[in-house]
Amino acid sequence: MRSVLPILTVVMVIVALWYAGAVAMNKRWTLDQAARADQELTVAEIVADTLQQERPKLPAPHQVGAELWKTTGAMVLKGRAFSKRSLIYHGWITLSATLMGFAIGAGLGILLAVGIVHNRAMDMSVMPWAIASQTIPILAIAPMIIVVLNSVGVTGLLPKAVISAYLSFFPVVVGMVKGLRSPDAMQLDLLKTYSASPGQTFRKLRWPSATPYLFTSLKIAMAASLVGAIVGELPTGAVRGLGARLLAGSYYGQTVQIWSALFGAAILAALLVGLIGIAQRLTLKRMGLAR
Amino acid sequence: MKTPVIKADHLDLVFETNDGPVHALSDVSLEVVRGDFVSFIGPSGCGKTTFLRCVAALEHPTGGSLTVNGMTPDNARQERAYGYVFQAAGLYPWRTIAGNIRLPLEIMGFARAEQAKRVEKVLELVDLAGFGKKYPWQLSGGMQQRASIARALAFDADILLMDEPFGALDEIVRDHLNEQLLELWARTKKTCLFVTHSIPEAVYLSTRIVVMSPRPGRIADVIESPLPKERPLDIRDTPEFLEVAHRVREGLRAGHAYEE
Numbered sequence: 001m002r003s004v005l006p007i008l009t010v011v012m013v014i015v016a017l018w019y020a021g022a023v024a025m026n027k028r029w030t031l032d033q034a035a036r037a038d039q040e041l042t043v044a045e046i047v048a049d050t051l052q053q054e055r056p057k058l059p060a061p062h063q064v065g066a067e068l069w070k071t072t073g074a075m076v077l078k079g080r081a082f083s084k085r086s087l088i089y090h091g092w093i094t095l096s097a098t099l100m101g102f103a104i105g106a107g108l109g110i111l112l113a114v115g116i117v118h119n120r121a122m123d124m125s126v127m128p129w130a131i132a133s134q135t136i137p138i139l140a141i142a143p144m145i146i147v148v149l150n151s152v153g154v155t156g157l158l159p160k161a162v163i164s165a166y167l168s169f170f171p172v173v174v175g176m177v178k179g180l181r182s183p184d185a186m187q188l189d190l191l192k193t194y195s196a197s198p199g200q201t202f203r204k205l206r207w208p209s210a211t212p213y214l215f216t217s218l219k220i221a222m223a224a225s226l227v228g229a230i231v232g233e234l235p236t237g238a239v240r241g242l243g244a245r246l247l248a249g250s251y252y253g254q255t256v257q258i259w260s261a262l263f264g265a266a267i268l269a270a271l272l273v274g275l276i277g278i279a280q281r282l283t284l285k286r287m288g289l290a291r
Numbered sequence: 292m293k294t295p296v297i298k299a300d301h302l303d304l305v306f307e308t309n310d311g312p313v314h315a316l317s318d319v320s321l322e323v324v325r326g327d328f329v330s331f332i333g334p335s336g337c338g339k340t341t342f343l344r345c346v347a348a349l350e351h352p353t354g355g356s357l358t359v360n361g362m363t364p365d366n367a368r369q370e371r372a373y374g375y376v377f378q379a380a381g382l383y384p385w386r387t388i389a390g391n392i393r394l395p396l397e398i399m400g401f402a403r404a405e406q407a408k409r410v411e412k413v414l415e416l417v418d419l420a421g422f423g424k425k426y427p428w429q430l431s432g433g434m435q436q437r438a439s440i441a442r443a444l445a446f447d448a449d450i451l452l453m454d455e456p457f458g459a460l461d462e463i464v465r466d467h468l469n470e471q472l473l474e475l476w477a478r479t480k481k482t483c484l485f486v487t488h489s490i491p492e493a494v495y496l497s498t499r500i501v502v503m504s505p506r507p508g509r510i511a512d513v514i515e516s517p518l519p520k521e522r523p524l525d526i527r528d529t530p531e532f533l534e535v536a537h538r539v540r541e542g543l544r545a546g547h548a549y550e551e
Contacts, residue, residue: 287385
């Protein structure tokens, strides 16, 4: 409970700054409107107007909150949680691609790390390519992945998942290589004195040593995977998913919709990373690594 | 005359490093018979740990011959000839004490029931009965090191190789562990090879003390201890004890170990 007060304080400060920003940024439009109608506005009227415009430059927090509620909770109450106007529907589209891409990326990352640790040729050759792959802007390569996969008849979930996997395998490779290499020379020597096989060394020493590293990398990978899924939705014509909401919002100047989609994505990411955090806590506790 | 358990004959070991070859062991000849407690003492770089690692087949000599139980060190390791205790306890933090002791048994493929029986037995031997379910971090440094000795004893090797096992512990704990180690040695009749930096520790524990000197690592003196097998801690104040300690010190000086 002691941590609640500092967190609330920070949140309050951010919200206050946000309101101030909204007033400052949206003031121009209010004043222009008033000038055109030959009206004189008091300060209170200006402030009130800046916080309830339909297409503000920067929507106020309560506007974003209301939009979020309208497209999630209210839809659920109406029994239309999966209608096309519902953020839950779009969130689910993005989530499914995220999870699939995460599974592919994390699996691939672990396999590559195991290969790098056990095979000298892979150690020398894979890492530079993995690093190079991450220096290419994802926005540049995402449309090509979509187009190439489309031309061979792969459509729907998989192309987006591939982009997610492309982003999420990297932190897993880096983290797991470090984790699998974390046992020191003495611990490896100890297993040598038992004439342990490489497989036993992996199961008994390397894998358990790498577990804390694994969860840390999975958290980063999950966040990256969500970004990948959203980016993957942009070049598809943007019909479904959080990425589509962002794109549609920017086409029509619906800033409130953009911001609510952004917050939807952030909440989704927080939930996913939080889930991994819970899995991490349970696993490490079971392993006796959490005190 | 008993046949030697460990027989080193004109052993040489040269490490090739970037700064040129380093002579870690030079012309080391030594025989250890069953039930011996042999200490290796000398300054850093005298090759005492390297010799132990050669016996364990963790390093391979570049010259001379070395047999353990009449076999090459590699074969002896396959035959589970020795248990190795390192400088740090090196217990796996994700395993309980019992789980750590079980580690070699799992790797060597002992049956489950047999594993449990052996874990109980060695925990008893090192005076840690009842601590099997604890995690390493719940134990003091001395207790952790005892658990690591139990781990080395679990699969019933005849030879116990110990590389400064008590080096990181304070003197009071170390005295206590030395006493317990002697008791353990008397009960189990293992052959012990013990690397140390401490003259009193070497003299107190050993039936034989091998004094080594550096650059190149070689044996400067081998001292048979005249002390009785029964050794209370206050034996360290007797003239016999001080006499042996003096000889060790002389041996170190003769080997130029005190230079620099």
